Amino acid sequence: MSITSLQAGVNTASDMATGSAGPKLQKRRRSRVGLAMVSPSVLALLVWMAVPLAMTIYFSLIRYNLLYPGDNEFVGLENFYYFLTDEGFVAGAFNTLWLVLSVLAISVVAGVLIAVLVDTPFFGRGIVRVMLISPFFIMPTVSALVWKNLLLHPVSGVLAAVWRFFGATPIDWFTDYPLQAIILIVSWQWIPFAVLILMTAMQSLDQEQKDAARLDGAGPIAIFWHITLPHLARPIAVVIMIETIFLLSIFAEIFTTTGGGPGYETTNLAFLIYSQALLQFDVGMASAGGLIAVVIANIAAFMLVRMIGKNLTDKA
Amino acid sequence: MLSLKQTRHLRTVLIGSLAWLVALAIFFPIFWMLLTSFKTEIDAFTSPPQLFFAPTLENYIHIDERSDYFHYAWNSVVVSFGSTFIGMLLAVPAAYSMAFFETKRTKNTLLWMLSTKMLPPVGVLVPIYLLFKDFGLLDTKLGLVIIYTLINLPIMVWMVYTYFKEIPKDILEAARLDGATPGQEIYRVLLPIAKGGLASTILLSLILSWNEAFWSLNLTASGAAPLTALVASYSSPEGLFWAKLSAVSTLACAPILIFGWLSQKQLVRGLSFGAVK
Numbered sequence: 001m002s003i004t005s006l007q008a009g010v011n012t013a014s015d016m017a018t019g020s021a022g023p024k025l026q027k028r029r030r031s032r033v034g035l036a037m038v039s040p041s042v043l044a045l046l047v048w049m050a051v052p053l054a055m056t057i058y059f060s061l062i063r064y065n066l067l068y069p070g071d072n073e074f075v076g077l078e079n080f081y082y083f084l085t086d087e088g089f090v091a092g093a094f095n096t097l098w099l100v101l102s103v104l105a106i107s108v109v110a111g112v113l114i115a116v117l118v119d120t121p122f123f124g125r126g127i128v129r130v131m132l133i134s135p136f137f138i139m140p141t142v143s144a145l146v147w148k149n150l151l152l153h154p155v156s157g158v159l160a161a162v163w164r165f166f167g168a169t170p171i172d173w174f175t176d177y178p179l180q181a182i183i184l185i186v187s188w189q190w191i192p193f194a195v196l197i198l199m200t201a202m203q204s205l206d207q208e209q210k211d212a213a214r215l216d217g218a219g220p221i222a223i224f225w226h227i228t229l230p231h232l233a234r235p236i237a238v239v240i241m242i243e244t245i246f247l248l249s250i251f252a253e254i255f256t257t258t259g260g261g262p263g264y265e266t267t268n269l270a271f272l273i274y275s276q277a278l279l280q281f282d283v284g285m286a287s288a289g290g291l292i293a294v295v296i297a298n299i300a301a302f303m304l305v306r307m308i309g310k311n312l313t314d315k316a
Numbered sequence: 317m318l319s320l321k322q323t324r325h326l327r328t329v330l331i332g333s334l335a336w337l338v339a340l341a342i343f344f345p346i347f348w349m350l351l352t353s354f355k356t357e358i359d360a361f362t363s364p365p366q367l368f369f370a371p372t373l374e375n376y377i378h379i380d381e382r383s384d385y386f387h388y389a390w391n392s393v394v395v396s397f398g399s400t401f402i403g404m405l406l407a408v409p410a411a412y413s414m415a416f417f418e419t420k421r422t423k424n425t426l427l428w429m430l431s432t433k434m435l436p437p438v439g440v441l442v443p444i445y446l447l448f449k450d451f452g453l454l455d456t457k458l459g460l461v462i463i464y465t466l467i468n469l470p471i472m473v474w475m476v477y478t479y480f481k482e483i484p485k486d487i488l489e490a491a492r493l494d495g496a497t498p499g500q501e502i503y504r505v506l507l508p509i510a511k512g513g514l515a516s517t518i519l520l521s522l523i524l525s526w527n528e529a530f531w532s533l534n535l536t537a538s539g540a541a542p543l544t545a546l547v548a549s550y551s552s553p554e555g556l557f558w559a560k561l562s563a564v565s566t567l568a569c570a571p572i573l574i575f576g577w578l579s580q581k582q583l584v585r586g587l588s589f590g591a592v593k
Contacts, residue, residue, distance in 0.1 A: 031417055031419070033413075033417070033498050034413040034416070034417030034419075035413070035417075036413075037409035037410060037412060037413040037498070038409070038410045038413040038414060038425070040406050040409070040410070041406045041407060041409075041410035041429070041469060041473055042410070042425065042429075044406060044465075044466060044469065045429060045432050045466065045469060045470065048432065048466040049432050049435060051443070051447075052439075052440035052443040052444055052447070053435075053439070053440060053443075055442075055443035055446075055447075056439060056440060056442060056443055059442060059443070114335075114338060117331060117334060117335050117338065118335050120328065120331055121328075122328055122329075122331055122332030122335060123332050124332075124336065125332075125335070127339075128335050128336060128339040129339075129580070130577050130580075131339040131340065131342065131343035132338070132339050132342055132343075133576070133580060134342075134343055134346055134573060134576070134577075135342060135343075135345070135346065136576065137523060137527075137569065137572045137573045137575070137576035138346065138527075138569050138572075138573070139526065139527040139529060139543070139544050139547065139568060139569060139572070140527065140529045140544070141529050141533075141544045141545075141547040141548045141551075142349075142547050142565040142568060142569055143345070144551075145547060145548075145550055145551055145561060145565070146345050146346075146348070146349045146561075146562070146565060147345060148551075149558050149561065150345070150348055150349065150352055150558060150562070151345055151348065156360075156361045156362065156365060156558075157365075158344075158348060158365050161364035161365050164364065165364075188342070188345065191342065192342070196580060196583070196584055197584055200581070200584040245433050245434060248436055249436040249437055249438060249530065251437075251438075251529070251530045251533070252529035252530065252533060252544065252548070255529075255533060255548065255551075256547075256548050256551040257551070269436075269438065270436060270437070270438045270530075273438040273439075273441065274438060274441065274534065277441060277442045277445070278441075278445070278534065283442050283446075286441070286442050287442050287443075289438075290436075290438055290439040290440065290441065290442060291439065293436045293438055293439050294435060294436060294439040297434055297435070297436045297439075298434060
């Protein structure tokens with residue numbers, strides 16, 4: 001890294017020395033400067049991606065348990081076999097998928113509805129907006145614990161009090177509906193993100209188009225389907241892309257509330273691999289699991305990047 | 317029969333009330349956390365929960381006794397500002413080069429950078445953990461700075477690139493004709509123009525680093541643990557300290573929350589990579 005930045009310095013210095021060089025030569029120098037300036041970032045990311053990934057691939061092919069040092073023979077695809085046939089894997093894959101899809105659906109639908117709702121001016125709209133986006137800035141460990149202990153707690157939680165007020169028996173969320181409770185918490189964190197993006201996108205909606213449609217006799221629902229929703233398509237795509245990146249590796253919310261339990265009920269792939277590596281010290285199997293998570297994430301996310309990312313650079 | 321003006325007024329009131337209701341519901345957990353932080357531990361656990369109580373500051377006064385709050389807060393500050401600073405040092409030249417020296421590979425490089433974000437952290441947890449152990453980086457602030465810089469770098473490059481793209485090239489041409497070097501171009505011309513955009517990039521990086529809770533939980537013990545880890549330590553069932561938990565959480569979230577409120581407009585542009593303005 002330091003070498004390339006040094007080179008950049010040398011290049012600019014020589015540029016200054018030969019200030020009267022021909023335009024073609026200058027152009028080539030400039031492109032060299034451009035390369036030198038982009039390479040530190042590219043190199044850093046390349047190392048960050050390649051080195052650990054290569055190590056993960058290597059570990060996944062050997063027997064490697066931190067509790068039994070020295071016993072590191074090559075075992076081929078054995079780790080993958082054990083990981084994929086472990087009962088935790090099926091549960092983890094299912095929970096990951098369910099978590100991502102539910103939160104995506106909830107946050108996008110709620111985000112669109114709220115964005116439309118706050119688009120018309122009313123008293124105190126500024127404060128309402130600030131309140132709506134606030135959960136996005138709360139750190140995951142805080143939101144998990146506040147929900148678990150202050151809101152969802154079956155004895156002293158606020159929801160329990162509400163249930164009792166209506167004469168119902170309070171629900172013990174983390175015992176009876178653990179995954180739904182996690183989905184609730186994570187949705188609470190990500191609805192504001194969708195609202196933030198979509199609310200801003202609504203402001204660039206062409207009002208004249210809406211007025212014209214209204215004059216033609218279109219009702220509010222027709223306007224929503226034919227004008228508002230198509231206008232929001234691109235921002236919705238952005239929301240889905242970014243949320244998918246973060247939702248695939250939800251960890252802190254599970255770590256601080258359920259620890260993956262009861263059983264495997266709230267274990268997603270991220271948590272499963274964590275528990276294999278750092279709780280059971282089975283590096284080989286955790287690495288195999290890590291690679292499988294990478295493959296799954298790529299299948300899900302790379303399509304999204306290609307689809308949406310292309311779109312973005314074209315317009316940028 | 318209501319007049320047109322009256323129905324319109326009624327509609328505004330209805331929409332307004334509904335919006336307020338939704339906003340209050342979404343904000344409630346934060347409000348409740350704040351409220352609980354001023355309760356005694358006994359009040360915090362009373363059932364049914366009380367909206368009215370005798371407020372106390374004891375949780376804030378004694379916050380450092382149980383949890384050594386300032387130690388963790390200092391780690392959070394160092395780690396998020398450190399990684400943001402280094403990230404900007406790397407991202408600004410890269411974005412400059414991509415925005416103004418575009419080659420055939422630029423778009424692919426940008427997409428590739430973003431795709432590194434697709435790599436789930438668990439996929440590389442084991443090697444990073446072992447490498448950190450070998451290099452003595454486990455439970456150090458430097459280790460977290462390195463990780464946070466790298467995980468936020470793609471987003472930072474994208475954001476700065478988006479802002480630089482909006483600057484007309486003529487301005488740079490003019491500077492170049494006056495004999496400015498690339499370094500001077502960035503420092504004297506680009507940075508002042510893209511000030512707002514760069515500020516929101518810095519802000520987003522600070523928010524993401526401050527709230528990051530995968531690497532901080534896995535790579536730190538107590539020496540370099542930031543606030544996310546301190547809060548997580550309250551999940552262990554060592555007694556009910558919910559009022560103190562609320563006070564610690566409030567202090568841990570307040571700076572970022574206020575930051576976010578002040579800069580929501582700027583953040584949207586950055587977060588959507590310029591797709592939403």
